[in-house]
Amino acid sequence: MKLLERILKIAQESPDKVVFSEAERSYTYRELIGMMSLIADKIKQKRYENEKEKLRPILIFGKNDFITLTSMLAANMTGHAYIPVDAHTPFERTEMIWSASKVTTIITTAELSEEFKKLFADRISVSADSIEQLSVSKKFPKINLDDAISGDDSAYIIYTSGTTGIPKGVEVSHDNLASFTNWMNHDFLQIENNQILSQALYSFDLSIFSIYPSLTTGGNLVSLSRKETTNFKLLFERLNSTVINTWISTPSFVDICLLDSSFVEKNHPHLQQFIFCGEELTVKTAEKLLTAFPSASIFNTYGPTEATGAISSVQITQELLKNHTRLPIGYAKPDVEVRIIDGEIIIIGDSVAKGYYENPEKTAQSFFSIKGKKAYHTGDAGSVSTDGMLYYQGRIDFQVKFNGFRIELQDIEANMQEIEQIEKAIVLPKFNTQHKVTALVAFVKTNQNLFQPTDKSAMRAFTKQLKAELSKTIMDYMMPTQFIYLEELPLNQNGKVDRKALALKMAGE
Protein backbone atom coordinates (compact mmCIF):
# COMPACT_ATOMS: atom_id res chain seq x y z
CA MET A 1 0.00 0.00 0.00
CA LYS A 2 1.29 3.45 -0.84
CA LEU A 3 2.12 5.65 2.16
CA LEU A 4 -0.40 8.23 0.97
CA GLU A 5 -3.10 5.56 0.75
CA ARG A 6 -2.43 4.69 4.38
CA ILE A 7 -2.78 8.34 5.34
CA LEU A 8 -5.99 8.68 3.32
CA LYS A 9 -7.50 5.61 4.98
CA ILE A 10 -6.93 7.12 8.42
CA ALA A 11 -8.40 10.42 7.27
CA GLN A 12 -11.51 8.67 5.93
CA GLU A 13 -11.96 6.73 9.17
CA SER A 14 -11.35 9.69 11.49
CA PRO A 15 -11.74 12.91 9.51
CA ASP A 16 -12.18 15.09 12.57
CA LYS A 17 -9.13 13.84 14.40
CA VAL A 18 -6.43 16.48 14.87
CA VAL A 19 -3.43 15.88 12.63
CA PHE A 20 -1.30 18.99 13.12
CA SER A 21 -1.07 21.57 15.88
CA GLU A 22 0.60 24.93 15.64
CA ALA A 23 0.63 27.39 18.55
CA GLU A 24 -2.36 29.30 17.21
CA ARG A 25 -4.37 26.59 15.51
CA SER A 26 -4.92 22.89 14.96
CA TYR A 27 -5.93 21.10 11.76
CA THR A 28 -7.87 17.91 11.17
CA TYR A 29 -7.18 14.94 8.89
CA ARG A 30 -10.08 16.19 6.71
CA GLU A 31 -8.31 19.54 6.32
CA LEU A 32 -5.07 17.73 5.54
CA ILE A 33 -6.62 15.87 2.63
CA GLY A 34 -8.59 18.94 1.54
CA MET A 35 -5.48 21.09 1.43
CA MET A 36 -3.49 18.38 -0.36
CA SER A 37 -6.10 18.08 -3.06
CA LEU A 38 -6.37 21.85 -3.44
CA ILE A 39 -2.60 22.16 -3.95
CA ALA A 40 -2.53 19.07 -6.20
CA ASP A 41 -5.06 20.81 -8.47
CA LYS A 42 -2.75 23.81 -8.72
CA ILE A 43 0.16 21.52 -9.60
CA LYS A 44 -1.88 19.75 -12.27
CA GLN A 45 -2.77 23.06 -13.90
CA LYS A 46 0.85 23.78 -14.61
CA ARG A 47 1.80 23.30 -18.25
CA TYR A 48 5.03 21.51 -19.09
CA GLU A 49 7.05 21.61 -22.29
CA ASN A 50 7.47 17.84 -22.41
CA GLU A 51 6.74 14.64 -20.51
CA LYS A 52 10.20 14.53 -18.94
CA GLU A 53 9.76 17.95 -17.38
CA LYS A 54 6.47 16.84 -15.97
CA LEU A 55 8.20 14.25 -13.83
CA ARG A 56 10.79 16.55 -12.30
CA PRO A 57 10.79 17.19 -8.54
CA ILE A 58 9.08 20.19 -7.02
CA LEU A 59 11.02 22.62 -4.87
CA ILE A 60 9.01 23.65 -1.83
CA PHE A 61 10.13 26.82 -0.13
CA GLY A 62 8.49 27.38 3.22
CA LYS A 63 8.51 27.19 6.98
CA ASN A 64 7.58 24.27 9.20
CA ASP A 65 3.84 24.74 8.98
CA PHE A 66 0.66 23.06 7.79
CA ILE A 67 0.64 24.53 4.28
CA THR A 68 4.24 23.50 3.69
CA LEU A 69 3.58 19.97 4.90
CA THR A 70 0.48 19.64 2.70
CA SER A 71 2.44 21.01 -0.27
CA MET A 72 5.03 18.27 0.19
CA LEU A 73 2.33 15.61 0.31
CA ALA A 74 0.55 17.15 -2.71
CA ALA A 75 3.78 16.89 -4.68
CA ASN A 76 3.95 13.16 -3.89
CA MET A 77 0.25 12.81 -4.66
CA THR A 78 0.79 14.12 -8.19
CA GLY A 79 3.78 11.83 -8.75
CA HIS A 80 6.56 14.32 -7.96
CA ALA A 81 9.37 14.16 -5.45
CA TYR A 82 9.63 17.23 -3.25
CA ILE A 83 12.71 19.22 -2.34
CA PRO A 84 12.13 20.98 0.98
CA VAL A 85 14.03 24.24 1.38
CA ASP A 86 13.52 26.16 4.58
CA ALA A 87 12.39 29.76 4.13
CA HIS A 88 15.33 30.98 6.23
CA THR A 89 17.90 29.43 3.94
CA PRO A 90 20.33 32.08 2.67
CA PHE A 91 19.70 33.22 -0.90
CA GLU A 92 22.97 31.86 -2.30
CA ARG A 93 22.45 28.39 -0.92
CA THR A 94 18.86 28.35 -2.16
CA GLU A 95 20.05 29.43 -5.60
CA MET A 96 22.64 26.62 -5.55
CA ILE A 97 19.96 24.03 -4.74
CA TRP A 98 17.59 25.53 -7.31
CA SER A 99 20.18 25.36 -10.08
CA ALA A 100 21.60 21.95 -9.08
CA SER A 101 18.14 20.37 -9.03
CA LYS A 102 16.96 22.01 -12.27
CA VAL A 103 13.40 22.15 -10.99
CA THR A 104 10.65 23.50 -13.16
CA THR A 105 7.95 23.73 -10.51
CA ILE A 106 8.32 25.74 -7.34
CA ILE A 107 5.80 26.05 -4.56
CA THR A 108 6.28 28.85 -2.08
CA THR A 109 4.36 28.96 1.18
CA ALA A 110 6.20 31.82 2.88
CA GLU A 111 6.57 35.51 2.13
CA LEU A 112 9.39 36.24 -0.30
CA SER A 113 11.91 39.03 -0.41
CA GLU A 114 12.49 40.75 -3.76
CA GLU A 115 15.51 38.60 -4.71
CA PHE A 116 13.59 35.40 -3.98
CA LYS A 117 10.62 36.70 -5.99
CA LYS A 118 12.95 37.12 -8.94
CA LEU A 119 14.54 33.69 -8.51
CA PHE A 120 11.14 32.03 -8.20
CA ALA A 121 9.50 34.12 -10.91
CA ASP A 122 7.39 31.19 -12.09
CA ARG A 123 5.93 29.82 -8.87
CA ILE A 124 2.79 28.42 -7.34
CA SER A 125 2.15 30.33 -4.17
CA VAL A 126 0.10 28.77 -1.44
CA SER A 127 -1.10 30.85 1.44
CA ALA A 128 -2.74 30.00 4.73
CA ASP A 129 -5.89 31.83 3.52
CA SER A 130 -6.70 28.90 1.22
CA ILE A 131 -7.42 26.79 4.30
CA GLU A 132 -10.39 28.98 5.07
CA GLN A 133 -11.97 27.95 1.74
CA LEU A 134 -11.93 24.38 3.03
CA SER A 135 -13.62 25.19 6.30
CA VAL A 136 -16.73 26.26 4.39
CA SER A 137 -17.35 22.73 3.17
CA LYS A 138 -17.52 19.95 5.71
CA LYS A 139 -17.70 17.32 2.98
CA PHE A 140 -14.82 14.90 2.72
CA PRO A 141 -12.78 15.97 -0.31
CA LYS A 142 -12.59 13.77 -3.37
CA ILE A 143 -9.09 12.55 -3.89
CA ASN A 144 -7.39 10.38 -6.45
CA LEU A 145 -4.12 8.66 -5.62
CA ASP A 146 -3.59 6.87 -8.94
CA ASP A 147 -0.67 9.13 -9.83
CA ALA A 148 0.80 9.11 -6.32
CA ILE A 149 4.38 7.95 -5.95
CA SER A 150 5.08 4.30 -5.13
CA GLY A 151 7.88 1.71 -5.29
CA ASP A 152 11.15 3.17 -6.50
CA ASP A 153 9.65 6.57 -7.40
CA SER A 154 11.42 9.35 -5.54
CA ALA A 155 9.65 10.71 -2.48
CA TYR A 156 11.95 13.57 -1.61
CA ILE A 157 15.39 15.01 -2.23
CA ILE A 158 17.09 16.51 0.79
CA TYR A 159 20.17 18.63 0.28
CA THR A 160 22.92 18.15 2.84
CA SER A 161 25.77 20.61 3.03
CA GLY A 162 28.48 18.15 2.04
CA THR A 163 32.05 18.67 3.05
CA THR A 164 32.89 20.73 -0.04
CA GLY A 165 30.12 23.20 0.70
CA ILE A 166 28.33 22.35 -2.57
CA PRO A 167 24.96 20.90 -1.66
CA LYS A 168 24.32 17.25 -2.53
CA GLY A 169 20.73 16.15 -2.96
CA VAL A 170 20.02 12.78 -1.38
CA GLU A 171 17.28 11.11 -3.44
CA VAL A 172 15.05 8.88 -1.33
CA SER A 173 12.45 6.55 -2.82
CA HIS A 174 8.93 5.82 -1.68
CA ASP A 175 10.04 2.34 -0.61
CA ASN A 176 13.03 3.68 1.34
CA LEU A 177 10.62 5.89 3.22
CA ALA A 178 8.05 3.12 3.70
CA SER A 179 10.74 0.84 5.14
CA PHE A 180 11.78 3.56 7.59
CA THR A 181 8.19 4.36 8.55
CA ASN A 182 7.29 0.70 9.18
CA TRP A 183 10.32 0.28 11.40
CA MET A 184 9.50 3.43 13.40
CA ASN A 185 5.92 2.24 13.83
CA HIS A 186 6.98 -1.12 15.22
CA ASP A 187 10.28 -0.76 17.02
CA PHE A 188 9.45 2.03 19.44
CA LEU A 189 6.66 2.51 21.98
CA GLN A 190 3.29 2.32 20.31
CA ILE A 191 1.14 5.05 21.75
CA GLU A 192 -2.50 5.58 20.93
CA ASN A 193 -3.40 9.10 19.79
CA ASN A 194 0.29 9.82 19.82
CA GLN A 195 1.22 13.49 20.11
CA ILE A 196 4.58 13.64 18.34
CA LEU A 197 6.95 16.57 18.53
CA SER A 198 7.80 18.00 15.12
CA GLN A 199 10.70 20.34 15.66
CA ALA A 200 13.30 19.55 13.00
CA LEU A 201 13.14 21.63 9.84
CA TYR A 202 11.54 19.83 6.91
CA SER A 203 14.79 20.39 5.03
CA PHE A 204 16.56 18.16 7.60
CA ASP A 205 15.79 14.46 7.40
CA LEU A 206 15.18 14.21 11.14
CA SER A 207 11.75 15.66 10.25
CA ILE A 208 10.68 12.36 8.67
CA PHE A 209 10.89 10.72 12.12
CA SER A 210 7.88 12.79 13.10
CA ILE A 211 5.93 13.25 9.88
CA TYR A 212 5.43 9.76 8.46
CA PRO A 213 5.08 7.68 11.63
CA SER A 214 2.55 10.21 12.87
CA LEU A 215 0.49 10.45 9.68
CA THR A 216 0.39 6.68 9.12
CA THR A 217 -0.80 5.90 12.65
CA GLY A 218 -3.36 8.65 13.17
CA GLY A 219 -1.07 10.72 15.38
CA ASN A 220 -0.89 14.46 15.83
CA LEU A 221 2.17 16.45 14.87
CA VAL A 222 2.92 19.02 17.54
CA SER A 223 4.74 21.51 15.38
CA LEU A 224 7.19 24.03 16.80
CA SER A 225 7.84 27.10 14.71
CA ARG A 226 11.24 28.69 14.30
CA LYS A 227 9.98 31.58 16.41
CA GLU A 228 9.40 29.12 19.24
CA THR A 229 12.61 27.11 18.89
CA THR A 230 14.75 30.24 18.88
CA ASN A 231 13.04 32.05 21.75
CA PHE A 232 13.40 30.49 25.17
CA LYS A 233 10.33 32.15 26.65
CA LEU A 234 8.05 31.14 23.78
CA LEU A 235 9.55 27.65 23.67
CA PHE A 236 8.77 26.86 27.29
CA GLU A 237 5.38 28.54 27.15
CA ARG A 238 4.48 26.23 24.30
CA LEU A 239 6.04 23.10 25.76
CA ASN A 240 4.36 23.68 29.09
CA SER A 241 0.93 24.13 27.54
CA THR A 242 1.08 21.15 25.16
CA VAL A 243 0.82 17.42 25.62
CA ILE A 244 3.67 15.56 23.93
CA ASN A 245 4.01 11.77 24.10
CA THR A 246 6.91 11.21 21.72
CA TRP A 247 9.87 13.53 21.61
CA ILE A 248 12.07 13.66 18.52
CA SER A 249 15.09 15.92 18.29
CA THR A 250 18.85 16.12 18.19
CA PRO A 251 20.54 15.67 21.58
CA SER A 252 21.65 19.32 21.40
CA PHE A 253 18.04 20.50 21.29
CA VAL A 254 17.06 18.52 24.37
CA ASP A 255 20.16 19.91 26.12
CA ILE A 256 18.64 23.37 25.68
CA CYS A 257 15.30 22.21 27.09
CA LEU A 258 17.01 20.60 30.08
CA LEU A 259 18.38 24.01 31.06
CA ASP A 260 14.90 24.94 32.23
CA SER A 261 13.80 23.51 35.55
CA SER A 262 10.25 23.13 34.24
CA PHE A 263 11.37 20.41 31.82
CA VAL A 264 10.72 17.49 34.16
CA GLU A 265 8.37 14.53 34.34
CA LYS A 266 6.09 16.19 36.92
CA ASN A 267 5.17 18.87 34.35
CA HIS A 268 5.14 16.48 31.37
CA PRO A 269 3.66 13.26 32.73
CA HIS A 270 2.58 12.13 29.25
CA LEU A 271 6.05 12.30 27.71
CA GLN A 272 6.74 8.61 27.33
CA GLN A 273 9.59 8.34 24.86
CA PHE A 274 12.52 10.37 23.59
CA ILE A 275 14.04 9.43 20.24
CA PHE A 276 17.35 10.99 19.27
CA CYS A 277 19.33 11.04 16.05
CA GLY A 278 21.67 13.22 14.04
CA GLU A 279 24.62 13.51 16.39
CA GLU A 280 26.22 11.73 19.30
CA LEU A 281 24.04 11.27 22.39
CA THR A 282 26.42 11.72 25.28
CA VAL A 283 26.23 9.83 28.56
CA LYS A 284 25.80 13.20 30.29
CA THR A 285 22.74 14.22 28.31
CA ALA A 286 21.15 10.79 28.69
CA GLU A 287 21.82 10.74 32.45
CA LYS A 288 20.34 14.20 32.95
CA LEU A 289 17.31 13.26 30.90
CA LEU A 290 16.69 10.05 32.82
CA THR A 291 16.96 12.02 36.07
CA ALA A 292 14.41 14.54 34.80
CA PHE A 293 12.14 11.85 33.27
CA PRO A 294 12.73 8.65 35.25
CA SER A 295 9.78 6.77 33.72
CA ALA A 296 10.44 7.71 30.08
CA SER A 297 12.12 5.48 27.50
CA ILE A 298 15.12 6.98 25.75
CA PHE A 299 16.25 5.71 22.36
CA ASN A 300 19.49 6.48 20.60
CA THR A 301 19.17 6.02 16.85
CA TYR A 302 21.78 6.39 14.15
CA GLY A 303 21.85 6.97 10.43
CA PRO A 304 22.83 9.35 7.65
CA THR A 305 20.35 11.06 5.29
CA GLU A 306 21.68 8.68 2.60
CA ALA A 307 20.19 5.73 4.49
CA THR A 308 16.80 7.37 5.10
CA GLY A 309 16.50 8.70 8.62
CA ALA A 310 17.96 6.01 10.84
CA ILE A 311 18.98 2.40 10.53
CA SER A 312 19.72 1.37 14.10
CA SER A 313 18.37 1.97 17.56
CA VAL A 314 18.85 1.06 21.18
CA GLN A 315 17.04 1.92 24.37
CA ILE A 316 19.35 3.70 26.78
CA THR A 317 18.97 2.11 30.18
CA GLN A 318 20.71 2.83 33.49
CA GLU A 319 22.63 -0.38 32.92
CA LEU A 320 23.97 0.85 29.57
CA LEU A 321 24.86 4.19 31.11
CA LYS A 322 26.81 2.48 33.86
CA ASN A 323 28.83 0.36 31.47
CA HIS A 324 29.73 2.80 28.69
CA THR A 325 31.67 6.00 28.32
CA ARG A 326 30.38 6.32 24.76
CA LEU A 327 26.85 5.09 24.17
CA PRO A 328 26.16 2.42 21.55
CA ILE A 329 24.06 3.39 18.52
CA GLY A 330 22.02 0.22 18.49
CA TYR A 331 20.99 -2.82 16.50
CA ALA A 332 20.35 -2.54 12.77
CA LYS A 333 16.75 -2.56 11.57
CA PRO A 334 15.65 -5.92 10.11
CA ASP A 335 16.00 -5.11 6.41
CA VAL A 336 19.45 -3.59 6.79
CA GLU A 337 22.83 -5.16 7.24
CA VAL A 338 25.73 -3.26 8.71
CA ARG A 339 29.30 -4.24 8.02
CA ILE A 340 32.52 -2.70 9.18
CA ILE A 341 34.95 -2.55 6.29
CA ASP A 342 38.38 -1.08 7.02
CA GLY A 343 36.96 0.47 10.19
CA GLU A 344 34.14 2.24 8.31
CA ILE A 345 30.41 1.65 8.85
CA ILE A 346 28.87 0.34 5.61
CA ILE A 347 25.08 0.19 5.35
CA ILE A 348 23.55 -2.40 3.06
CA GLY A 349 19.90 -2.95 2.14
CA ASP A 350 16.47 -1.38 1.72
CA SER A 351 17.22 1.86 3.53
CA VAL A 352 20.01 2.92 1.21
CA ALA A 353 18.82 5.86 -0.89
CA LYS A 354 18.89 6.06 -4.70
CA GLY A 355 21.96 8.30 -4.75
CA TYR A 356 22.74 11.99 -5.16
CA TYR A 357 20.27 13.63 -7.50
CA GLU A 358 21.72 14.48 -10.92
CA ASN A 359 25.21 13.82 -9.58
CA PRO A 360 26.49 10.44 -10.88
CA GLU A 361 30.08 11.26 -9.95
CA LYS A 362 29.39 11.84 -6.26
CA THR A 363 26.92 8.93 -6.25
CA ALA A 364 29.60 6.57 -7.55
CA GLN A 365 32.01 7.71 -4.82
CA SER A 366 29.70 6.75 -1.95
CA PHE A 367 27.06 4.33 -3.23
CA PHE A 368 27.88 0.84 -4.47
CA SER A 369 26.42 -2.63 -4.31
CA ILE A 370 27.22 -5.80 -2.41
CA LYS A 371 25.77 -9.05 -3.74
CA GLY A 372 23.10 -7.16 -5.67
CA LYS A 373 22.06 -5.06 -2.69
CA LYS A 374 22.49 -1.31 -2.41
CA ALA A 375 25.31 -0.22 -0.12
CA TYR A 376 26.57 3.11 1.22
CA HIS A 377 29.90 4.30 2.63
CA THR A 378 28.92 6.33 5.71
CA GLY A 379 32.30 7.92 6.34
CA ASP A 380 31.72 7.04 10.01
CA ALA A 381 34.17 4.90 11.94
CA GLY A 382 32.60 2.14 13.99
CA SER A 383 32.55 -1.39 15.29
CA VAL A 384 29.98 -4.13 15.86
CA SER A 385 29.92 -6.46 18.86
CA THR A 386 29.29 -10.18 18.43
CA ASP A 387 25.62 -9.74 19.33
CA GLY A 388 25.19 -7.09 16.61
CA MET A 389 25.37 -3.95 18.73
CA LEU A 390 26.79 -1.08 16.73
CA TYR A 391 29.29 1.42 18.15
CA TYR A 392 30.12 4.80 16.64
CA GLN A 393 33.67 6.05 16.81
CA GLY A 394 33.44 9.39 15.05
CA ARG A 395 33.57 10.72 11.53
CA ILE A 396 36.51 9.48 9.51
CA ASP A 397 36.95 13.00 8.16
CA PHE A 398 37.34 14.22 11.76
CA GLN A 399 40.58 12.29 12.00
CA VAL A 400 43.69 14.43 11.73
CA LYS A 401 47.43 13.98 11.73
CA PHE A 402 49.09 16.08 14.40
CA ASN A 403 52.83 15.87 14.96
CA GLY A 404 52.77 12.61 13.04
CA PHE A 405 50.09 10.96 15.17
CA ARG A 406 46.69 10.00 13.87
CA ILE A 407 44.12 11.53 16.18
CA GLU A 408 40.36 11.04 16.39
CA LEU A 409 38.99 14.40 17.47
CA GLN A 410 35.74 12.91 18.75
CA ASP A 411 37.72 10.55 20.95
CA ILE A 412 39.21 13.56 22.75
CA GLU A 413 35.74 15.11 23.00
CA ALA A 414 34.27 11.95 24.51
CA ASN A 415 37.01 11.82 27.13
CA MET A 416 36.60 15.50 27.97
CA GLN A 417 32.87 15.02 28.44
CA GLU A 418 33.63 12.34 30.99
CA ILE A 419 34.96 15.07 33.29
CA GLU A 420 32.33 16.15 35.78
CA GLN A 421 32.58 19.91 35.24
CA ILE A 422 32.33 19.66 31.45
CA GLU A 423 28.95 19.68 29.75
CA LYS A 424 30.14 19.50 26.18
CA ALA A 425 33.42 19.77 24.30
CA ILE A 426 34.25 20.16 20.62
CA VAL A 427 37.82 19.81 19.41
CA LEU A 428 38.91 21.31 16.11
CA PRO A 429 42.26 21.31 14.32
CA LYS A 430 43.98 24.56 13.42
CA PHE A 431 45.70 24.40 10.01
CA ASN A 432 48.54 26.45 8.56
CA THR A 433 48.63 27.57 4.93
CA GLN A 434 50.15 24.20 3.99
CA HIS A 435 47.04 22.43 5.42
CA LYS A 436 49.15 21.00 8.19
CA VAL A 437 47.63 20.79 11.66
CA THR A 438 49.46 23.15 13.97
CA ALA A 439 47.21 23.03 17.04
CA LEU A 440 44.17 21.35 18.53
CA VAL A 441 41.63 23.79 19.91
CA ALA A 442 39.01 22.66 22.42
CA PHE A 443 35.76 24.62 22.75
CA VAL A 444 34.32 23.88 26.13
CA LYS A 445 30.97 24.45 27.77
CA THR A 446 31.36 23.94 31.51
CA ASN A 447 28.69 23.41 34.12
CA GLN A 448 26.97 26.63 34.97
CA ASN A 449 28.71 29.17 37.20
CA LEU A 450 32.06 27.41 37.31
CA PHE A 451 33.79 30.74 36.79
CA GLN A 452 33.02 34.18 35.45
CA PRO A 453 34.06 34.66 31.82
CA THR A 454 36.13 37.68 32.92
CA ASP A 455 37.97 35.82 35.67
CA LYS A 456 41.12 34.86 33.76
CA SER A 457 42.99 33.43 36.72
CA ALA A 458 40.11 31.09 37.66
CA MET A 459 39.99 30.04 34.02
CA ARG A 460 43.71 29.29 33.97
CA ALA A 461 43.45 27.31 37.20
CA PHE A 462 40.58 25.28 35.78
CA THR A 463 42.47 24.60 32.53
CA LYS A 464 45.37 23.25 34.57
CA GLN A 465 43.06 20.99 36.55
CA LEU A 466 41.32 19.92 33.35
CA LYS A 467 44.58 18.97 31.65
CA ALA A 468 45.68 16.96 34.66
CA GLU A 469 42.38 15.10 34.67
CA LEU A 470 42.40 14.56 30.91
CA SER A 471 45.95 13.24 30.88
CA LYS A 472 44.64 10.22 32.80
CA THR A 473 42.56 9.12 29.81
CA ILE A 474 44.19 10.45 26.63
CA MET A 475 47.69 10.23 25.21
CA ASP A 476 49.97 13.28 25.56
CA TYR A 477 49.93 13.89 21.82
CA MET A 478 46.12 14.19 21.89
CA MET A 479 46.07 16.98 24.49
CA PRO A 480 44.39 20.13 23.08
CA THR A 481 46.78 23.04 22.78
CA GLN A 482 44.19 25.67 23.53
CA PHE A 483 40.96 25.74 25.55
CA ILE A 484 38.24 28.24 24.74
CA TYR A 485 35.33 28.47 27.18
CA LEU A 486 31.91 29.36 25.84
CA GLU A 487 28.61 29.85 27.64
CA GLU A 488 26.81 28.09 24.79
CA LEU A 489 28.05 26.15 21.78
CA PRO A 490 26.46 27.45 18.56
CA LEU A 491 23.91 25.18 16.84
CA ASN A 492 23.29 25.02 13.10
CA GLN A 493 19.80 25.24 11.65
CA ASN A 494 19.40 21.50 12.03
CA GLY A 495 20.00 21.75 15.78
CA LYS A 496 23.42 20.09 15.73
CA VAL A 497 26.55 21.68 17.21
CA ASP A 498 27.82 23.99 14.46
CA ARG A 499 31.44 22.98 13.88
CA LYS A 500 31.75 25.29 10.89
CA ALA A 501 30.79 28.33 13.00
CA LEU A 502 33.36 27.31 15.62
CA ALA A 503 36.03 26.92 12.94
CA LEU A 504 35.28 30.46 11.74
CA LYS A 505 35.50 31.69 15.33
CA MET A 506 38.88 30.00 15.61
CA ALA A 507 40.10 31.59 12.38
CA GLY A 508 39.11 34.97 13.79
CA GLU A 509 40.96 34.48 17.11
Ligand SMILES: Nc1ncnc2c1ncn2[C@@H]1O[C@H](COP(=O)(O)OP(=O)(O)OP(=O)(O)O)[C@@H](O)[C@H]1O
Ligand atom coordinates in the same frame (compact mmCIF):
# COMPACT_ATOMS: atom_id res chain seq x y z
N1 LIG B 1 23.22 8.50 17.19
C1 LIG B 1 24.28 9.05 16.62
N2 LIG B 1 25.48 9.04 17.26
C2 LIG B 1 26.57 9.58 16.69
N3 LIG B 1 26.57 10.19 15.49
C3 LIG B 1 25.43 10.22 14.80
C4 LIG B 1 24.23 9.66 15.32
N4 LIG B 1 23.28 9.83 14.40
C5 LIG B 1 23.85 10.47 13.36
N5 LIG B 1 25.14 10.72 13.59
C6 LIG B 1 26.12 11.41 12.71
O1 LIG B 1 25.39 12.21 11.79
C7 LIG B 1 25.68 11.80 10.45
C8 LIG B 1 24.48 11.95 9.57
O2 LIG B 1 24.02 13.24 9.59
P1 LIG B 1 23.35 13.93 8.34
O3 LIG B 1 22.85 12.92 7.38
O4 LIG B 1 22.39 14.91 8.89
O5 LIG B 1 24.52 14.64 7.64
P2 LIG B 1 25.64 15.61 8.17
O6 LIG B 1 26.88 15.11 7.53
O7 LIG B 1 25.62 15.78 9.64
O8 LIG B 1 25.15 16.95 7.56
P3 LIG B 1 25.69 17.78 6.38
O9 LIG B 1 26.24 16.84 5.32
O10 LIG B 1 24.46 18.53 5.96
O11 LIG B 1 26.75 18.64 6.97
C9 LIG B 1 26.11 10.37 10.58
O12 LIG B 1 26.86 9.95 9.48
C10 LIG B 1 26.90 10.40 11.88
O13 LIG B 1 28.20 10.90 11.68
